[in-house]
Amino acid sequence: MTTVFRPFTLALIQLGSIGANKADNLRHARQVILQAAQGNGVKKPDLIVLPECFNSPYGHIHFPVYAEPIGFVPGKPYDIDQCQSESVKMLSTVARETSTWLIGGSIPECDSNGKVFNTCTVYDPKGALVATHRKVHLFDIDIPGQIKFKESETLTGGSSLSHFDAGFAKIGLGICYDIRFPELAMIAARQGCHVLIYPGAFNMTTGPLHWELLSRSRAVDNQVFVSVCSPARDLSAGYHAWGHSMIVDPMGRILGEAGAEEEIVYATIEPEVLYSTRTGIPVTVQRRFDVYPDVSKFPN
Numbered sequence: 001m002t003t004v005f006r007p008f009t010l011a012l013i014q015l016g017s018i019g020a021n022k023a024d025n026l027r028h029a030r031q032v033i034l035q036a037a038q039g040n041g042v043k044k045p046d047l048i049v050l051p052e053c054f055n056s057p058y059g060h061i062h063f064p065v066y067a068e069p070i071g072f073v074p075g076k077p078y079d080i081d082q083c084q085s086e087s088v089k090m091l092s093t094v095a096r097e098t099s100t101w102l103i104g105g106s107i108p109e110c111d112s113n114g115k116v117f118n119t120c121t122v123y124d125p126k127g128a129l130v131a132t133h134r135k136v137h138l139f140d141i142d143i144p145g146q147i148k149f150k151e152s153e154t155l156t157g158g159s160s161l162s163h164f165d166a167g168f169a170k171i172g173l174g175i176c177y178d179i180r181f182p183e184l185a186m187i188a189a190r191q192g193c194h195v196l197i198y199p200g201a202f203n204m205t206t207g208p209l210h211w212e213l214l215s216r217s218r219a220v221d222n223q224v225f226v227s228v229c230s231p232a233r234d235l236s237a238g239y240h241a242w243g244h245s246m247i248v249d250p251m252g253r254i255l256g257e258a259g260a261e262e263e264i265v266y267a268t269i270e271p272e273v274l275y276s277t278r279t280g281i282p283v284t285v286q287r288r289f290d291v292y293p294d295v296s297k298f299p300n
């Protein structure tokens, strides 16, 4: 069945005040979601997005401490009342109260084998948990003198791709470092996603260089809308996020962008832009898979 793609309003919450107290983080996130759901004076959003790791400080030592069991299995019914995750319960409740689709950024998730994942959860306007995405590519980098970070110290990478149908668009999910891997975005687009959404938290070294570049690249490569949602910058925290949450259209134009502080960014997603981009520059039907059939066969 082909997914309907209709105009809709997207709101990104560049959340601030993410501290050590999880209950405070959840309270604050709920309050800003309620505010975002009011709209920007023009239109109430159809979909609200939170940033990566919105309920805990961002750092590998924190993930196991803040991790919550979610236990979502795609395609199986999920009972929110039985769920052990306070973050999932809050997100489900506020999605229902606001009658809005909600992409709950990400939270550390633990499974029954003691593995911890960086997981995004998605709620429909009735509060049902309809999709999850476990960050596939862990953020392990070392730029001497600038930044060293190793999520794999405590996290396990997810092993599947995640797309969902919101009724007004098919949406592909990734988390932060996942945006550096064009294969994930290309598969989502080839499977019919119109919009790719990455809760993220780039840093002050790579953020200025790559955050916008990667967002616009994934949008132009695949002729889809791309949106990246960061926490606000907090120079008193252990990790300094770049901020600059943004929404990019299939031509690579930035439709809305935050600064470094807490802010809500709204944009209207117009399907016509995707269709006219694909008609004018038809790369999506000009690919030469006979020349480059499977890049994984080539050595590094």
Ligand SMILES: NC(=O)CCC(=O)C(=O)O
Pocket: 052, 139, 175, 176, 177, 178, 180, 200, 201, 202, 203, 206, 207, 210
């Ligand atoms: N949270 C992350 O995955 C950060 C990714 C990042 O900063 C990068 O440069 O990539």
